[in-house]
Amino acid sequence: QSALTQPPSASGSPGQSVTISCTGTSSDVGGYNYVSWYQQHPGKAPKLMIYEVNKRPSGVPDRFSGSKSGNTASLTVSGLQAEDEADYYCSAYAGRNTWVFGTGTRVTVL
Amino acid sequence: EVQLVESGGGLIQSGGSLRLSCAASGFTVTSNYMSWVRQAPGKGLEWVSVIYIGGSTYYADSVKGRFTISRDNSKNTLYLHMNSLRDEDTAVYYCAKGTNSGLAFEYWGQGTLVTVAS
Numbered sequence: 532q533s534a535l536t537q538p539p540s541a542s543g544s545p546g547q548s549v550t551i552s553c554t555g556t557s558s559d560v561g562g563y564n565y566v567s568w569y570q571q572h573p574g575k576a577p578k579l580m581i582y583e584v585n586k587r588p589s590g591v592p593d594r595f596s597g598s599k600s601g602n603t604a605s606l607t608v609s610g611l612q613a614e615d616e617a618d619y620y621c622s623a624y625a626g627r628n629t630w631v632f633g634t635g636t637r638v639t640v641l
Numbered sequence: 642e643v644q645l646v647e648s649g650g651g652l653i654q655s656g657g658s659l660r661l662s663c664a665a666s667g668f669t670v671t672s673n674y675m676s677w678v679r680q681a682p683g684k685g686l687e688w689v690s691v692i693y694i695g696g697s698t699y700y701a702d703s704v705k706g707r708f709t710i711s712r713d714n715s716k717n718t719l720y721l722h723m724n725s726l727r728d729e730d731t732a733v734y735y736c737a738k739g740t741n742s743g744l745a746f747e748y749w750g751q752g753t754l755v756t757v758a759s
Binding site for chain 1: 676678685686687688691693697699701702703735740742743744745746747748749750751752
């Protein structure tokens with residue numbers, strides 16, 4: 532149950548796009564289409580932004596999109612806004628009724 | 642409206658026990674899988690445990706044999722019983738409601754802090 536690998540930080544100017552990668556193995560990210568992404572502002576609970584690789588829950592702006600290729604998933608935030616500045620975590624179902632989270636990426640809006 | 646409210650955290654000595662509660666409203670805890678996820682201070686998220694609709698339970702290796710997840714249908718509450726606590730169990734513990742599909746965590750509580758002191 533090793534954590535999925537994410538870059539520690541990412542940044543972009545308002546209006547630009549930022550993409551965060553999430554690398555796992557064939558036992559988690561690559562093994563199932565059950566990758567999700569969470570946004571967490573300081574001192575707050577995580578919020579689900581993407582599930583099943585590329586589906587958005589109701590209320591999540593379509594500026595947020597997800598994809599997957601092999602053992603690596605990605606979250607893209609287009610049209611960056613100030614309120615997008617937060618920590619982002621990926622998560623994947625890892626089989627045998629367990630889940631694994633990523634190491635987290637801090638997104639800074641310049 | 643779905644709400645999850647955790648309680649029961651606090652300062653506990655290493656080797657001690659604690660029970661966390663997660664009171665649910667706006668849905669029933671038996672209607673979907675429920676999980677506990679923790680976050681050590683300044684660190685990332687770590688999945689801890691899950692209980693499915695049918696009552697089956699599963700744990701991360703780091704807590705297996707020490708933690709027990711359960712629920713009380715009459716109180717619509719999820720629990721996490723924690724025994725043999727260690728310094729590395731210090732974290733904010735969140736309860737989370739699973740999605741109807743996709744094996745993700747749709748709603749989260751505000752978290753409760755557990756601090757284990759040696």
